Amino acid sequence: DTEVTQTPKHLVMGMTNKKSLKCEQHMGHRAMYWYKQKAKKPPELMFVYSYEKLSINESVPSRFSPECPNSSLLNLHLHALQPEDSALYLCASSQASGNTGELFFGEGSRLTVL
Amino acid sequence: GENVEQHPSTLSVQEGDSAVIKCTYSDSASNYFPWYKQELGKGPQLIIDIRSNVGEKKDQRIAVTLNKTAKHFSLHITETQPEDSAVYFCAASGGYTGGGNKLTFGTGTQLKVEL
Numbered sequence: 001d002t003e004v005t006q007t008p009k010h011l012v013m014g015m016t017n018k019k020s021l022k023c024e025q026h027m028g029h030r031a032m033y034w035y036k037q038k039a040k041k042p043p044e045l046m047f048v049y050s051y052e053k054l055s056i057n058e059s060v061p062s063r064f065s066p067e068c069p070n071s072s073l074l075n076l077h078l079h080a081l082q083p084e085d086s087a088l089y090l091c092a093s094s095q096a097s098g099n100t101g102e103l104f105f106g107e108g109s110r111l112t113v114l
Numbered sequence: 115g116e117n118v119e120q121h122p123s124t125l126s127v128q129e130g131d132s133a134v135i136k137c138t139y140s141d142s143a144s145n146y147f148p149w150y151k152q153e154l155g156k157g158p159q160l161i162i163d164i165r166s167n168v169g170e171k172k173d174q175r176i177a178v179t180l181n182k183t184a185k186h187f188s189l190h191i192t193e194t195q196p197e198d199s200a201v202y203f204c205a206a207s208g209g210y211t212g213g214g215n216k217l218t219f220g221t222g223t224q225l226k227v228e229l
Contacts, residue, residue: 048216053213055212094215099210100145100146100207105150105157
């Protein structure tokens with residue numbers, strides 16, 4: 001199984017809502033990532049977890065809160081978002097050994113903030 | 115930090131022709147250079163990668179070359195087909211050692227293969 005599964009595929013939320021994006025992989029990978037991608041732009045790294053510990057936070061606003069409950073799951077909790085946060089949110093995973101492992105991406109969760 | 119530039123931003127070729135996309139990077143510590151293909155509505159998918167101990171790598175119609183001295187690497191697609199139409203991203207990593215693979219992506223190339 002070489003899949004990274006993201007749910008939901010689409011999410012519409014108001015600026016006062018609280019919602020979560022979920023990501024799951026069963027490849028035994030110990031590094032997991034959240035990326036944000038705006039239309040016609042490259043993915044931008046948000047967070048990296050290595051062995052369930054946060055190793056990178058790319059100065060992401062606190063309205064985005066990541067969580068890694070176990071080695072297979074990664075969540076992104078969303079609260080008080082702004083319309084400019086509307087984007088495709090991509091989850092990825094890689095083997096944690098070394099810093100040049102292949103990243104496997106999910107299909108993404110398309111978020112619209114009204 | 116790493117900075118990756120990618121050219122061209124759009125590329126249109128006739129079916130059967132070759133396509134070449136070029137990238138440059140800034141961090142001499144980078145030693146991993148993957149290429150991703152992203153189709154509309156989907157996540158990026160790795161198509162080929164190269165590490166700094168190799169100058170060239172080929173997989174059927176796709177090849178990647180790396181010049182570490184000049185800090186640039188290129189993707190070559192031969193005998194292009196309509197299903198090659200997509201956005202292609204180059205990326206680089208290797209300078210970060212704090213856990214995980216901190217990839218920096220290029221700006222992307224929209225490849226269109228015309229019949």
